[in-house]
Amino acid sequence: MRGLRKAFGRHLVLDGVDLDVGHGEAVALLGANGAGKTTLLRVAATLVRPTSGRVLVGGADGGRDPEAARRHLGFLGHGTWLYEDLTAYENLRFWATLGGRPASASALRAALAAVELERWGDERVRQFSAGMKRRVSIARLLIAQPRVLLLDEPFTGLDQRSAKWLEEHLQAFKSAGGAVLMSTHSFGRGFGVADRAAILAGGRIAADVAVASLGSEGVRRLYEVTVEDGP
Amino acid sequence: MTYAQRAFIVLWKDVVTERRSKATLNALLFFSLMLLFLFQFTLGGDRERLVSALPGLLWLGFVLSGLVGLGRTFLLERENDCWDGLLLTPGDKSAIYLGKVAGNLLLMLVVEVILLALFALFFNVDVARALPALSLVLPLGTVGFAAVGTLFAVMTAHVRAREVLFPVLLLPVEVPVLLASVKATEAALAGEPLSAVAPWLQLLVAADVVYLVAGVLTFDALLEG
Numbered sequence: 001m002r003g004l005r006k007a008f009g010r011h012l013v014l015d016g017v018d019l020d021v022g023h024g025e026a027v028a029l030l031g032a033n034g035a036g037k038t039t040l041l042r043v044a045a046t047l048v049r050p051t052s053g054r055v056l057v058g059g060a061d062g063g064r065d066p067e068a069a070r071r072h073l074g075f076l077g078h079g080t081w082l083y084e085d086l087t088a089y090e091n092l093r094f095w096a097t098l099g100g101r102p103a104s105a106s107a108l109r110a111a112l113a114a115v116e117l118e119r120w121g122d123e124r125v126r127q128f129s130a131g132m133k134r135r136v137s138i139a140r141l142l143i144a145q146p147r148v149l150l151l152d153e154p155f156t157g158l159d160q161r162s163a164k165w166l167e168e169h170l171q172a173f174k175s176a177g178g179a180v181l182m183s184t185h186s187f188g189r190g191f192g193v194a195d196r197a198a199i200l201a202g203g204r205i206a207a208d209v210a211v212a213s214l215g216s217e218g219v220r221r222l223y224e225v226t227v228e229d230g231p
Numbered sequence: 232m233t234y235a236q237r238a239f240i241v242l243w244k245d246v247v248t249e250r251r252s253k254a255t256l257n258a259l260l261f262f263s264l265m266l267l268f269l270f271q272f273t274l275g276g277d278r279e280r281l282v283s284a285l286p287g288l289l290w291l292g293f294v295l296s297g298l299v300g301l302g303r304t305f306l307l308e309r310e311n312d313c314w315d316g317l318l319l320t321p322g323d324k325s326a327i328y329l330g331k332v333a334g335n336l337l338l339m340l341v342v343e344v345i346l347l348a349l350f351a352l353f354f355n356v357d358v359a360r361a362l363p364a365l366s367l368v369l370p371l372g373t374v375g376f377a378a379v380g381t382l383f384a385v386m387t388a389h390v391r392a393r394e395v396l397f398p399v400l401l402l403p404v405e406v407p408v409l410l411a412s413v414k415a416t417e418a419a420l421a422g423e424p425l426s427a428v429a430p431w432l433q434l435l436v437a438a439d440v441v442y443l444v445a446g447v448l449t450f451d452a453l454l455e456g
Contacts, residue, residue: 047315071321079312083244085251090244097240098320098327124251 015203074146241330372412
């Protein structure tokens, strides 16, 4: 992302964001409530047009050719993208087919098994808890096999076991060369996956540090100082 | 994955969802019954007035129930941010449009058949002999209505005053379809051959083609907003 600016009316949310996420890398996007993390992810996902600036996803320009950028993307936002009156299996089948990646019944069942929902595959999603719905959304991402993952607080609503599974999956995704940009409030769950932490404050990336060099406690202190003082 | 398969999966999803929730169908049937009671109350036993007004009343019923159904087309997609998923899905978005049009067409035709049967029952009108002609006229009229309705439903899905804006935008554009449909229905119910209203049928077919093509060409831009 280069010089990314986004204003809603007079309210400038992003004010020149520069951020790179390389292959095999995970970046945790930190920031206070309203800092613009979700907006940044939605702009990166080509869901929201930036006021100015540029987003490249897998070499494709998200502004000029969003269609090409979208072929590389997997997005997990606050919404689950689930139809409540379809079963978990039917939801996966729908998104896989619409996305041009029709999966076999066994592949869909395997994705549900990966998120430990194989027993619930034929139940309507309406009956699921928020955490279970989140897991179905993650199964959707597994089937789509994107190269870039944009995750908006992916650990929200997940129990310890599912969170651990997601951490392991994200590590494997990185090892296979995938790129991850995820917003998070937490320095605990999921933070261990991140190679870098980018702190969004005042509409800009106020700090971008390697997690290994500071440790999660060091990043927490830097976050507190940055968010309190502003960029 | 072919274009047709992508359109079909959208239709399949809408049909399965509606079959299970019956949210729109129940609302439409209740609304249709209310209309029938209202018409019955207004026209009473005046058979002459009834026969002359029947084609218009039928289409008024179809249009009003259609407005309720079409207006809800994209509400389902807003739930759980499924709209984002439709946007981010790679591939030609017009397949989604055609799937949605087919879903709306199916729903409207079901309601129309039920309404027609209820009209026959309530007003003691013999529609059996007009059925062959009506089975051509009703789908033709409904295609045009669903094609534009689906397009305007996506346009107004994120507008705050969509309940007001949707019919205000839709109805003027539907005037050719409605005029032709009412004229052709009038001929069908009167037992006249459809060749007598050939120009109206031609207008109906032309409007259907124009509206569908316009929908296919513009849906992507409208979905992106």
